[in-house]
Amino acid sequence: MLTKAKEIKSPRNTYGETLVELGEKNHNIVVLDADLSCSTQTSKFREKFPNRFFNCGIAEQDLIGTAAGLAYGGKTVFASTFAMFATARCLDQIRNTVCYSKLNVKIVATHGGITVGEDGASHQALEDISFMRSIPDMKVIVPADCVEVSEVIRYAAQTKGPMYIRIPRTNLKTIFNKETYKFNPSLGLKIKEGKDLTIVTNGETLYEVIDAAQKLSQVGIEADILHYPVVKPFDFISLVSSAKKTKKVIVVENHSIIGGLGSAVCEALCENYPSKVLRIGTEDTFGQSGEQRQLMEFYGLTGTKIYEKIIKFMDVR
Secondary structure (H helix, E strand, O other), X not given: OEOOOOOEEOHHHHHHHHHHHHHHHOOOEEEEEOOOHHHHOOHHHHHHOHHHEEEOOOOHHHHHHHHHHHHHOOOEEEEEEEHHHHHOOOHHHHHXXXXXXXXXXXXXXXXXXHHHHHHOOOOOEOOHHHHHHOOOOOEEEOOOOHHHHHHHHHHHHOOOOOEEEXXXXXXXXXXXXXXXXXXXXXXXXXXXXXXXXXXXXXXXXHHHHHHHHHHHHOOOOOEEEEEOOEEEOOOHHHHHHHHHHHOEEEEEEEEEXXXXXXXXXXXXXXXXXXXXEEEEEEOOOOOOOOOHHHHHHHOOOOHHHHHHHHHHHHOOO
16 A cells, blocks of 8 residues: 655646546536636646636635535536635635535645745644534545545545545655555545554655654554544544554644644544543644745654654653
């Protein structure tokens, strides 16, 4: 399932390329953007199928409203812009128009998380998962590499109903083997077997967690790694099974620790198997401008920083 070749690729390019491939086979697919198609890479679809692409301009509420209207007409709609704008500016339209009516709209947002970088706090979506997972009937997915991005977009195209898919700005190292990986919307994915602690993550922090787990192995600590691309609906069974074995759970996410994957984990454990949990992500704070890797380091999301936090956590009795 995992690949040894750590090729670095752009998930946004993968999104655009996959849209084109799907559009060639399914003429019912339409794509919308909010004047950012060169950044989201929906421009690839625009160039190939100009009659099925709509630029709604810098008017994100109209983007979602138009997407809803096209979905009412029977289209499979992909609507894209930056994660900050796709969620916070459009919450009313997403809740009351798309989700309330269970419309077939896929909101694929790029530039999620702290790694938006130099654009700073105004563009760094650290609350988007929290917004989206709180809305009834919304599926929330955070893929970890380009192989998974492609699989998730294909799944979205053939699955009815509202969906929020979050893609980072950064290029990602390939984790999964393209020939053997299959996206499972119902289950968390076991990446590594361990007995001493459970690490839950998704998105671009999966690679960092794998790096941290290798460092932990060198000091005799073996981690169960659970990758949760699907934040909602949440697979609590896999989590509880691992927590019963290890008794300690760490969550790592490129998001606020409030309302995101860490909250989903804590809710599931509280109801099914209370366990000690450490949440690693941005605290109750806005982001800041900086180079992507420096920001990951500052907010404790690199493999080394995750390792150091886990070592400290494991020493707590």
